[in-house]
Every structure is written in C-alpha cells, then in structure tokens.
Amino acid sequence: MYKVKVDSKGFNGVRAGIRFQMGEATFEDPxxxxxxxxxxxxxxxxxxxxxAKEKAPATKKAPAKKAPAKKAAAKKEE
Incomplete structure (x- = not known):
C-alpha cells in the first residue's frame, strides 16, 4: 500500500482516480x-x-461438554 501527500494540507479532491482528504491519500496500484x-x-x-473485517477473530473457548444424563445410566443397569 502506498501513501501520497500533497503540499496543500487542506486539499480534498480526486487525482488520478484516488480520493484525497486533508492532503493525503492511500492506494495500492504501483x-x-x-x-x-x-x-x-x-x-x-x-x-x-x-x-475491522480483516482482523483475526477473537479466540473463544468451546462450551464445556455435558456429562451423560444419569437416567441413561440407570436404564442400562436394569
């Protein structure tokens, strides 16, 4: 990425298809x-x-696994 500055700090406009704000602009075309x-x-x-869209997503912990229900264990014993 490139950054360009003009002498006039208050320049707001378009040059070569690039929008300038307060005398500065950024562009990618070399x-x-x-x-x-x-x-x-x-x-x-x-x-x-x-x-913001390109930032790496915040790491989140996976929800804790639930223990098997006691009812299922009781049915197997019968």
Whole structure:
C-alpha cells in the first residue's frame, strides 16, 4: 500500500482516480507511484491497514461438554 501527500494540507479532491482528504491519500496500484511523483507529490510505501473485517477473530473457548444424563445410566443397569 502506498501513501501520497500533497503540499496543500487542506486539499480534498480526486487525482488520478484516488480520493484525497486533508492532503493525503492511500492506494495500492504501483503504476500510480510514477504518476503522483510526476505531479510533484510525496509518495511513500506504508504498511497495509487492517480493517475491522480483516482482523483475526477473537479466540473463544468451546462450551464445556455435558456429562451423560444419569437416567441413561440407570436404564442400562436394569
């Protein structure tokens, strides 16, 4: 994932199909790096953000197994 910054911190708009908010944007297409550098923007490679949907699910303990009912054991003895 790449992060691009423009000189104007208050810039909100679209450039090369990428939406900027407060002068910053993120994108994944490596072809756009050259485009933004040619426009004079600062481009850096950043670690991908993990969205809530992509986070690993919290580990949960399985419910305890129930012991067999005493009635079934009593019927076998008869």
């Amino acid at each position: 072809k756009l790096v050259a485009v933004f550098k040619r426009l004079g923007y600062e481009v850096s490679e950043s670690a991908p953000k993990i969205l």
